[in-house]
Amino acid sequence: MSALSDQLVTxxxxxxxxxxxxHAVEFALGNVRARVRVAAARPVRELVGAGVGAPGDTVAAPTDPAPPVTVATGRSAGRARLAGRIAVVATAVAALLHLAALVTRGVAADRMPWGNMYEFVLTVTFIGVAAWLVVLAKRPSLRKLGLFLTLVMVLLVATAELVLYVPVVPLVPALNSYWFVIHVSxxxxxxxxxxxxVVPAVSFLMRRGYxxxxxxFPYTLAKxxxxxxxLERLTFVLHAFAFPIFTFAVIAGAIWAEAAWGRPWGWDPKETWAFISWxxxxxxxxARATPSVKRNVATWIAxxxxxxxxxxxxxxxxxxxGLHSYAGLS
Structure with missing residues (x-):
């Protein structure tokens, strides 16, 4: 099962x-345009001849050529939509493979697959992509954010596989507690x-600049x-949803620390940085709730x-x- 999990991650x-x-193809094809010259129908101006020709004669004035109008080619637009749909299907398939890798890893270890840094990164990235698919189902118009989301997935999951990987090992004794599931989950x-x-947050900053x-670059990427x-509204919704859960997780960690180490807080490096993040x-x-603070300033804080x-x-x-040194890296 462990070997199967490794293959599924790949x-x-x-x-x-x-x-x-x-997604990159969708972006590229979405930028393809055809220069089409559209002849604008303009009324012919009438010039009354002064001593030339008979009275009432008119002379057609030359019309200026119509400016070129840029329109999207139907073929390119269709291919862009097809590439976008393929990207969504590939993301869903990747998420299923990702989930299967976590399940088989947990079966191989006979525990929840959160015991070291490799497993933690795999789980966090899966939650991120699963949440993205839920957002996409509700707001299909946000599909083009998938380029940045899948880029993050490739970087983080590949880093986990190539740099952070460790074989399946039992939990360290300090983690053998029901608080392991509550706190870590x-x-x-x-x-x-x-x-x-962070994906719509960075995208918002680029789009706002554009x-x-x-x-x-990179503002033109946000075109x-x-x-x-x-984008700013989605950034706020996601952070407002995650923050109370993160707050509970920090509190649960303090309760677990009291039971395991006899003190709820000791300014361990992990505890300190969790507090900084909070x-x-x-x-x-x-800042987001303060009218005097600009939205781009608040987003930079996120x-x-x-x-x-x-x-x-x-x-x-x-x-x-520190006491939280469970990464598994040698």
Whole structure:
């Protein structure tokens, strides 16, 4: 089962890659335009001849050529839609393979597959892509965000497989508790939603810059994204949904720490960075609710919050040693 799980992760990465390429094709074909010159019907101007010809004669004035009008070619538009649909199907297939990899990993380990950094990253990314498919089912107009979501999936899942992978091992004794399921499941779930939330956040910042007249990269990449208002609204909804769950996860971790180590809080590196992330995300929600704070400023705070989550996931496990050192990396 462990070997099957490893193979399923590889296939999931390939499926995410197919989805990413298909989304990129949709973007590219959506930019194809044909220059079509449309002859505008203009009324003929009448010039009364002064001493030329008979009275009442008119002379047709030459009309200016109509300016070229840019229209999307039907064939390119159809191919773009087909590529987008293929991307969605590939993403769904990748998510199923991803889920199967987690299930077989859990069966092989005879526990929930959250015991080390490799398993944690796999689970967080699955929650992110599953949440994306739910959002997409409700708001198909947001499909073009899939390019950035699948790019994140390819990078993180491939990093987990190539860098963070460890063989199946039993849980360390400190994790053998029912609080393992309560605390880690809520941390994983909220982290997955925050992972999804950073995609529309960054897209909003690019789209807002494009709408403000910036035409340099990466703002031009946002030309075919949904409106800035829709992206900002999705960013807020995802973060507002994930934040209470993350708050509960931090509280549950403190209760577990009291039972396991005799103190609820000890400023362990993992605890410290979890608190930093909580403060930053609380700051985002507060800024978002404050009329005097611009939406792009609030969104930058949300992006900063995601970087603190990455630091808590990767940086703390790699560069620090503490009571939460369960990454499994040698």
């Amino acid at each position: 296939f999931a990465i390939l499926a995410y890659l197919v989805a990413m390429i298909s 809520t941390i994983v779930f909220s982290s997955g939603i925050f992972l999804l939330g 709408e403000a007249g910036k035409r340099s 075919r994204l949904p409106s800035a208002a829709a 403060v930053v995300y609380a700051g985002y929600l507060h 992006v900063l919050g995601f970087f603190t989550m990455l630091m808590n996931l990767f940086g703390v496990n790699i560069f620090f040693t």
